Amino acid sequence: MKEFSYTIKDEIGIHARPAGNLVKLVKGFTSAVTIEKESKPAVNATALMKLMSLGVKCGDTVKFTVQGDDEDAAAKAIEEFMNANL
Amino acid sequence: MDYNKCAKEILAAIGGKDNLISGAHCATRLRLVIADNGKVKKSVLENIDGVKGVFEAAGQLQIIIGTGTVNKVYDEFVKLAGISAASKDDVKKAAASKAPWYKKAIKTLGDIFVPIIPAIVATGLLCGLLGGLSKAFPNFANTQIFTLLDMFSNAALTFLPILIAVSAAKIFGANVYLGAVIGMIMIHPNLINAWSVGDGTNLPTLWSWFGAWNIHATGYQGHVIPVVIAVLILSIIEKWLHRHVPEMFDLFVTPLVSVLITGFLTMTVIGPVFSQLETWVLTGAKWLISIPFGIGSFLMGAAYAPTVVAGVHHMYNAIELSMLAANGQNIWMPIATAANVAQGAAALAVGFKTRNKKIKSMALPASLSAFLGITEPAIFGVNLRFVKPLIAGMIGGACGAAVASIMGVYATANGVTGVFGFLITTESFFGYLLTFVVATVVAFVVSWIIYRDKDEEAEEAPEAESSSDDVEVKAAEEYDDSFVYSPLKGKAVLMADVPDETFATDVLGMGAAVDPSEGKVVAPADGEVTTLFDTNHAIGLTLDNGMELLIHVGINTVELNGEGYKSYVSEGDRVTRGQTLITFDIPLIQSKGYKTVTPVIITNPDDFKSIVKAADGDVGFLDKLISTEK
Numbered sequence: 001m002k003e004f005s006y007t008i009k010d011e012i013g014i015h016a017r018p019a020g021n022l023v024k025l026v027k028g029f030t031s032a033v034t035i036e037k038e039s040k041p042a043v044n045a046t047a048l049m050k051l052m053s054l055g056v057k058c059g060d061t062v063k064f065t066v067q068g069d070d071e072d073a074a075a076k077a078i079e080e081f082m083n084a085n086l
Numbered sequence: 087m088d089y090n091k092c093a094k095e096i097l098a099a100i101g102g103k104d105n106l107i108s109g110a111h112c113a114t115r116l117r118l119v120i121a122d123n124g125k126v127k128k129s130v131l132e133n134i135d136g137v138k139g140v141f142e143a144a145g146q147l148q149i150i151i152g153t154g155t156v157n158k159v160y161d162e163f164v165k166l167a168g169i170s171a172a173s174k175d176d177v178k179k180a181a182a183s184k185a186p187w188y189k190k191a192i193k194t195l196g197d198i199f200v201p202i203i204p205a206i207v208a209t210g211l212l213c214g215l216l217g218g219l220s221k222a223f224p225n226f227a228n229t230q231i232f233t234l235l236d237m238f239s240n241a242a243l244t245f246l247p248i249l250i251a252v253s254a255a256k257i258f259g260a261n262v263y264l265g266a267v268i269g270m271i272m273i274h275p276n277l278i279n280a281w282s283v284g285d286g287t288n289l290p291t292l293w294s295w296f297g298a299w300n301i302h303a304t305g306y307q308g309h310v311i312p313v314v315i316a317v318l319i320l321s322i323i324e325k326w327l328h329r330h331v332p333e334m335f336d337l338f339v340t341p342l343v344s345v346l347i348t349g350f351l352t353m354t355v356i357g358p359v360f361s362q363l364e365t366w367v368l369t370g371a372k373w374l375i376s377i378p379f380g381i382g383s384f385l386m387g388a389a390y391a392p393t394v395v396a397g398v399h400h401m402y403n404a405i406e407l408s409m410l411a412a413n414g415q416n417i418w419m420p421i422a423t424a425a426n427v428a429q430g431a432a433a434l435a436v437g438f439k440t441r442n443k444k445i446k447s448m449a450l451p452a453s454l455s456a457f458l459g460i461t462e463p464a465i466f467g468v469n470l471r472f473v474k475p476l477i478a479g480m481i482g483g484a485c486g487a488a489v490a491s492i493m494g495v496y497a498t499a500n501g502v503t504g505v506f507g508f509l510i511t512t513e514s515f516f517g518y519l520l521t522f523v524v525a526t527v528v529a530f531v532v533s534w535i536i537y538r539d540k541d542e543e544a545e546e547a548p549e550a551e552s553s554s555d556d557v558e559v560k561a562a563e564e565y566d567d568s569f570v571y572s573p574l575k576g577k578a579v580l581m582a583d584v585p586d587e588t589f590a591t592d593v594l595g596m597g598a599a600v601d602p603s604e605g606k607v608v609a610p611a612d613g614e615v616t617t618l619f620d621t622n623h624a625i626g627l628t629l630d631n632g633m634e635l636l637i638h639v640g641i642n643t644v645e646l647n648g649e650g651y652k653s654y655v656s657e658g659d660r661v662t663r664g665q666t667l668i669t670f671d672i673p674l675i676q677s678k679g680y681k682t683v684t685p686v687i688i689t690n691p692d693d694f695k696s697i698v699k700a701a702d703g704d705v706g707f708l709d710k711l712i713s714t715e716k
Contacts, residue, residue, distance in 0.1 A: 011112065016594060016644070020594035048636070053616050079240075
């Protein structure tokens with residue numbers, strides 16, 4: 001299992017477009033990925049609606065948990081995605 | 087670096103303006119949304135002088151240009167691409183550019199005044215109430231609570247130039263904080279308060295222009311026009327400097343020089359011009375009211391409001407004071423009352439007659455404030471904008487003033503007008519009452535007759551009135567679980583034709599889109615609000631049949647930050663079919679350069695065998711939009 005945190009730098013945060021792209025990315029891996037925002041319960045990163053309902057804004061820190069066969073590659077790809085987009 | 091050239095080359099490399107959906111910029115990058123990424127020549131883009139990098143992210147084409155330069159490239163880019171992404175103000179300016187200059191000037195004044203009306207109304211009402219109370223109960227004026235409330239009541243009027251300057255800076259595109267500084271200079275405590283100047287003699291003077299002429303060290307309390315002119319000058323100087331000062335000095339040279347030049351011109355040129363104008367107005371007013379048989383008063387009653395507009399009415403209290411000193415009879419105050427309440431009545435008529443909710447909600451409080459003696463909201467916010475009510479008010483003011491003169495109405499003090507004027511006209515109560523009534527009735531009737539909503543204002547009205555009503559579900563209508571019913575009214579659009587890659591390629595899910603003709607989203611079926619963006623531009627529902635639905639109003643409209651959107655539900659709410667979820671202002675959103683086409687997306691498409699658009703052409707609320715198969 002891999003875990004890492006990321007602090008959002010994008011002004012708008014995780015709105016529809018980046019959320020959709022993130023879900024698409026995560027779906028490309030077999031590992032189970034969850035996202036957790038501070039106090040809120042973790043959500044499955046392939047559930048677009050739940051992801052959006054986290055209401056992640058600029059300055060928020062989210063924690064990713066990746067578990068599965070391709071967890072290393074998945075974690076790396078997600079981190080790159082976050083760095084490039086959010 | 088040549089910003090125009092850079093912008094031109096970028097536009098060519100992305101496939102021209104037809105291939106551009108919208109554009110914005112952040113601190114370092116141009117963020118463009120492209121219709122067809124296939125037309126973008128990335129290698130060409132990367133080699134443009136000034137472009138430091140290009141990549142696609144989150145469905146946007148992001149072009150790195152760098153701090154300090156990206157905004158300048160963006161400005162050029164916006165012009166070339168013909169997008170109005172920047173602001174409503176630009177669109178307004180474009181719309182106004184065809185009108186003759188005086189109409190533009192009036193419109194600009196209105197635009198500047200409208201945002202600050204709440205501040206003026208609050209203090210205006212308080213001011214009138216306190217003035218009235220202290221005349222009714224003379225001891226009240228000596229209490230400490232009065233001192234405290236008096237401070238609240240006159241703050242906005244005392245510091246009006248700062249409010250005006252900030253609002254004007256926004257309209258003219260100057261830095262808002264520099265605008266505020268100019269406003270502060272104009273009412274600096276080291277200057278004598280304009281309201282306490284009296285007849286203008288024995289004022290301290292300040293040096294100017296090597297002694298060519300001296301300026302009076304008086305402030306601009308309550309002034310409007312000089313402040314607007316000053317900020318206009320500021321915006322011109324500031325913009326010129328931004329273009330001509332090298333970037334590395336821009337940050338400190340431009341603000342310093344802008345404030346210095348504007349401040350100096352304001353105090354030494356604009357100031358003297360206005361103080362000369364005020365002197366003439368004072369002389370003119372004194373001469374006018376000396377014409378007998380009510381004729382002079384009639385003319386003064388008409389001329390009063392225009393002098394308020396010009397901001398040259400501040401020395402009138404000098405007239406009142408000299409009258410009171412001479413024989414204790416202030417015949418000026420009834421004229422002022424007639425003029426003020428007439429403007430209020432004219433605005434009131436507009437408020438009752440208009441079908442535009444925005445104008446209505448502004449006209450009524452503005453009018454109330456005018457009846458208490460503070461006319462600026464009514465004049466600048468309503469009457470001057472439409473001109474005709476101003477004229478109606480002038481006619482009413484003239485008639486009222488003539489009545490006052492013929493009846494020999496006079497006040498025994500000064501400082502209040504309007505309703506509270508009754509307290510200082512006890513010697514001629516009926517005359518004052520008649521003055522008041524004539525001015526009000528004449529202005530109201532004339533304004534009612536000649537004011538008409540312009541087409542654009544009337545059009546908004548029916549939409550605004552019906553927009554938040556829930557859509558009725560016909561009882562007989564059968565409901566089929568396998569369909570998604572349209573949450574909007576408009577034209578059905580194939581998702582692949584939505585001019586945005588993220589939606590068109592089903593990244594978010596599958597469904598269909600609606601190009602709305604009415605700015606309202608209703609619940610397509612019973613369910614729960616799973617997510618509502620706090621910008622109100624998109625809403626996610628989980629329907630009772632397990633379907634997750636995202637309704638995203640417009641493309642890239644997250645950038646509007648909620649402007650133009652209103653929601654009627656919150657996260658976790660249960661909603662029933664036909665219930666209004668969101669309303670949005672289609673013209674406003676489009677005027678900002680965004681498309682309002684609204685994807686309706688099933689975000690759990692994996693739970694379905696097929697998802698197909700089921701409507702062609704026009705769809706009404708709750709018509710079948712998408713058909714699904716499990």
